[in-house]
Amino acid sequence: MAASRSTRIDRWVEWLVTAAGMTGLVALGLILVFIVREALPLLFDGDVTLGKLVLPQPWREGRAPTWLWQPLSRVPKVSVVPLIVGSVKVSAVAMALAAPMGIAAALFSSEFASPRARELLKPTIELLAGVPSVVLGFFALTVIATALQTLFDWPYRLNAAVAGVAMALAIVPIIFTITEDALRTVPNTYREASQALGATRWDTAWRIVLPAASPGVLAGLLLGFGRAIGETMIVLMASGNASVVSLQLRDPTRTLSATIAAEMGEVVSASTHTSLLYFLGVLLFVLNVGLNASVGAWARNRVLRARGAHA
């Protein structure tokens, strides 16, 4: 009797655990279905057409067509182009700073540093990963903005560059961790063979180890970029919130994520504006899924391990 009771419990547990295992799937599916459902009314809305979303529109008599995002004005202007440009601009600045730094630091940690230095470096960068983005946004708003203002004397205090620098601080731990992990996975035999053939440590690192680890490094870069695109608080606080198209780094800008955060609070429920914001959410969601999918399967598992601990 004892045996069959514990067998019954065993089967119960297995059932429960399997059901729980589906949580991730259910959650992801639920999120996708829901935000798409909320964005769907846009398909039937006369004010919003694909052209209006993407092509420059002539908003004022006699002026050239431009892209504008001002859904709250009497004639709603709903181009998503300024927002996409904003997101990409800030993320590009962040990547331009974080990618070289992160990869170089990872090379240092994996190929040149003493074990002691490595033991100190990894947790410290993990600590940086733990800094809340609102703190980084605050830092951008105060220190970085002042620093860049004194250095360059730009007309606007808060702009894409300021947000980009803070964003770099936010994504460099991701790039570092994943790259370092990828570098460490390269078998030592590669390094030994290279050095036996007379290469310097640098040659070995740059020409043998790094290329061997390139799927992982690429994964780190893609995920860093994905994180940058989706980041909200830093841009909300430090990018200046001007939804116009401009390629200049010193101009204020607006990103997809900041727009959702800023406008969702003041939106009239079940209006075109709401659906538009959900649509922006769908864009962000799809972009991230796309980035995830393009990360190869091997890298994906390592990335999840490295990132889950301090994403």
Add this chain to the structure above:
Amino acid sequence: MKAHRVNQISAGLTGLAALLIVAGLVVVVIDAVLGGWGALSWRFFTEEPGDDVSEGGVFPAIYGTVVLTLLMTVAVMPLGVATAIYLHEYAPPHSRLARWARAAINNLAGVPSIVFGLFGLGFFVQLLGKAVDHVRGGGLHYAQPGLLWAALTLALLTLPIVIVTTEEALRAVPVETRMASLALGATRAQTLGRVVLPGALPGIMTGAILALSRGAGEVAPVLLTGAAYSLPTLPNALSSQFMHLGYHAYVLSTQAPDVEAARPMMYATVLVLLMLTFALNLVAIVVRSRARRGST
């Protein structure tokens, strides 16, 4: 020797990059400390904000953040640990379902935090909240932003963290221990409950602490699902709105009418938030390294 030189220079340059990153962290911390340390006091931690933005303390924000993250942890731990157990202990090795479940978690980890906030607002607050109010009767309680929905939103966001750290912890329990248990006649469930989980406990705790730390710092999800800037009372029900350290810092630094007066308050709030997340992270790191050392 030339090779030696090259090695030295490259070590130096890459080390410089590492140093710069660390310097970035240090500068952020020092800036917060310099600006906010002076405003920290017993009063700051135990009082509520005064009428003038430069007075009073942030106790309600601390309270709100703590209650929120505790609720979130209660919600996320059972689900996260169970999912990890499924993935590691029960999923058949080449099952398509398991692969999809894992891919889903991978993707969930990449969803931007504002999208979680959007989902929380639309699904939890507006949909579930309305349903709950309808069933409950008695007016508008849950169909508006509040603790419960914010906690659930954050739980979704931190789910991947718990799952990944728990899996790591489960992996650390030696296969031989499991086999010994099964060889002695225990069922899988018994092995799980009496051998594997106790062995994985430190790692699971690490996951909880990391999730706590992440949850305490995220503002975007609670922006739309329950955080408020100035409330007359502390939250006393699952449907109450709450004050939040991160949200407070955000509002102070972007919408304060008198920036100079609000300065000490801003910095101090940010400093408290930073200290909180750092403390949690350090505890997690310590727990994790002790677990690793102890498991040999």
